[in-house]
Amino acid sequence: MYRFSPAMDALIEGLRCLPGVGPKSAQRMALHLLERNREGALTLSRSLADAVERVGRCQQCRNLAEAVLCGICSDTGRDPTLLCIVETPGDILAIEQAGGYRGRYFVLMGHLSPIDGIGPEEIGLPILEALARDGEVQEVILATNPTVEGEATAYYITRMLEPLIPRLSRIAHGVPLGGELEYVDGSTLAHAFSGRQPVRGS
Amino acid sequence: MRVQLQPCYLLHRRPFRDNSELLDVFSVEYGRLGLIARGLSRRRRGGPLGALLQPFRPLLLSFSGKGELLTLTGAESGGELAPLHGEALLSAFYLSELLLRLLQRFEVQPALFTAYGAAIADLSDVASTGNARLSLEPALRRFEFRLLEELGYAVDLSTDASCGAVIRADAHYALVPDFGFREVAAAASPSNASFAGTDIMAIAEGHFDGVSGLAAKRMVRTLLHPHLGSTPLRSRSMFETTRGPRAQTGEEIEAGGV
Numbered sequence: 001m002y003r004f005s006p007a008m009d010a011l012i013e014g015l016r017c018l019p020g021v022g023p024k025s026a027q028r029m030a031l032h033l034l035e036r037n038r039e040g041a042l043t044l045s046r047s048l049a050d051a052v053e054r055v056g057r058c059q060q061c062r063n064l065a066e067a068v069l070c071g072i073c074s075d076t077g078r079d080p081t082l083l084c085i086v087e088t089p090g091d092i093l094a095i096e097q098a099g100g101y102r103g104r105y106f107v108l109m110g111h112l113s114p115i116d117g118i119g120p121e122e123i124g125l126p127i128l129e130a131l132a133r134d135g136e137v138q139e140v141i142l143a144t145n146p147t148v149e150g151e152a153t154a155y156y157i158t159r160m161l162e163p164l165i166p167r168l169s170r171i172a173h174g175v176p177l178g179g180e181l182e183y184v185d186g187s188t189l190a191h192a193f194s195g196r197q198p199v200r201g202s
Numbered sequence: 203m204r205v206q207l208q209p210c211y212l213l214h215r216r217p218f219r220d221n222s223e224l225l226d227v228f229s230v231e232y233g234r235l236g237l238i239a240r241g242l243s244r245r246r247r248g249g250p251l252g253a254l255l256q257p258f259r260p261l262l263l264s265f266s267g268k269g270e271l272l273t274l275t276g277a278e279s280g281g282e283l284a285p286l287h288g289e290a291l292l293s294a295f296y297l298s299e300l301l302l303r304l305l306q307r308f309e310v311q312p313a314l315f316t317a318y319g320a321a322i323a324d325l326s327d328v329a330s331t332g333n334a335r336l337s338l339e340p341a342l343r344r345f346e347f348r349l350l351e352e353l354g355y356a357v358d359l360s361t362d363a364s365c366g367a368v369i370r371a372d373a374h375y376a377l378v379p380d381f382g383f384r385e386v387a388a389a390a391s392p393s394n395a396s397f398a399g400t401d402i403m404a405i406a407e408g409h410f411d412g413v414s415g416l417a418a419k420r421m422v423r424t425l426l427h428p429h430l431g432s433t434p435l436r437s438r439s440m441f442e443t444t445r446g447p448r449a450q451t452g453e454e455i456e457a458g459g460v
Contacts, residue, residue, distance in 0.1 A: 020220045112440070114295045114296075114299065114436050114437035114440045115214050115295065115298065115299050115302065115436060116436075117436045119439075119440055147253075148256050148257050148283075148286075148291070151287060151291065152291050152292065152295070155288050155291065155292075185254065186279065187259075187282060187283040190282075
């Protein structure tokens with residue numbers, strides 16, 4: 001088979017580490033960068049090297065951060081007594097985009113999965129416990145996913161934080177906005193009913 | 203092979219390639235199967251398919267293919283998601299891990315499938331009535347003894363395997379996995395290495411609570427040990443550390459569910 005050059009091969013091989021990129025797409029990307037957009041390629045390589053070198057974990061919440069503390073943890077405008085526990089940094093983005101929450105976060109980077117051997121240590125629970133023992137946090141909101149593993153994680157954290165935190169809550173599960181009851185799955189509907197809210201006319 | 207709406211339980215799922223997942227399911231007619239599921243997080247009416255595929259929920263799965271790994275072609279709910287939480291949920295993970303570790307692929311075990319469903323239902327009952335740990339134990343023991351029996355690892359609970367004599371209430375017995383009970387002098391063995399005749403008789407009658415419950419747990423551990431190998435059960439060690447966050451006594455650990 002014909003090969004361009006060792007450097008080109010290395011680039012194609014390197015691009016294949018991206019999700020969804022096979023040999024063919026990697027080749028197309030490499031050709032595009034070298035043929036049509038060398039400037040873009042340079043920017044990409046610099047920002048990639050920069051990010052890998054500088055971005056680490058926030059020491060307080062385990063979110064991705066460049067400094068010791070992430071932007072949210074170092075923001076003095078945020079309520080330090082509120083802590084929301086999520087599974088991934090992507091969840092933080094989703095909650096931030098939804099707006100309305102002004103507290104801090106703690107990122108587990110996964111959920112408890114006994115069968116995969118992911119235990120409390122792997123999801124940073126010792127750090128969370130130390131944070132809770134500091135005494136600043138007054139309320140913890142458990143926003144792990146409403147999956148079986150997410151529930152197990154929420155339960156474990158509840159057991160751990162109960163003696164330390166005055167208020168613990170779990171996000172509600174219910175019918176999505178704009179959804180149709182007919183097509184909502186049974187267990188979500190059951191949750192929505194058991195967690196119904198009182199309403200008043202005035 | 204093309205199978206439509208086969209009753210299954212999901213034992214485990216993990217990400218595979220970009221947006222696929224590998225499912226490990228326990229089906230009634232085909233035993234434990236590996237399935238590839240594609241596009242689980244794709245939006246569709248009634249929520250993504252991935253939301254339906256949760257452990258401890260009766261499922262009706264359609265799949266096709268040949269060889270070790272089949273392809274999931276459809277999924278429907280076969281019943282409600284078991285209302286498990288807390289220790290009952292961790293115990294249910296333990297049951298799934300036992301099946302994952304002990305069942306071979308395509309080993310057909312319809313009776314065990316029923317027993318698994320019954321055990322999940324028992325655990326849910328305990329979770330909803332709320333009188334925790336003590337009632338979890340008998341449900342777990344019932345399933346474990348059933349599992350031993352179905353897989354052929356059970357021992358005869360009524361006779362002394364070395365001489366064929368009937369188990370006596372006042373004697374003490376040592377347990378040899380895959381062989382059975384052998385009478386030993388009561389004084390010669392420490393109490394945690396042998397079993398009292400009364401306990402063995404109680405277990406044979408299906409009494410898994412109180413003193414015979416502890417003996418039953420020890421018995422299961424002894425019998426399963428050679429088949430589980432040297433890797434410890436992860437859900438069991440997690441169950442033990444769950445107690446960790448709170449002050450615990452030695453007695454409490456001993457009484458733990460799994």
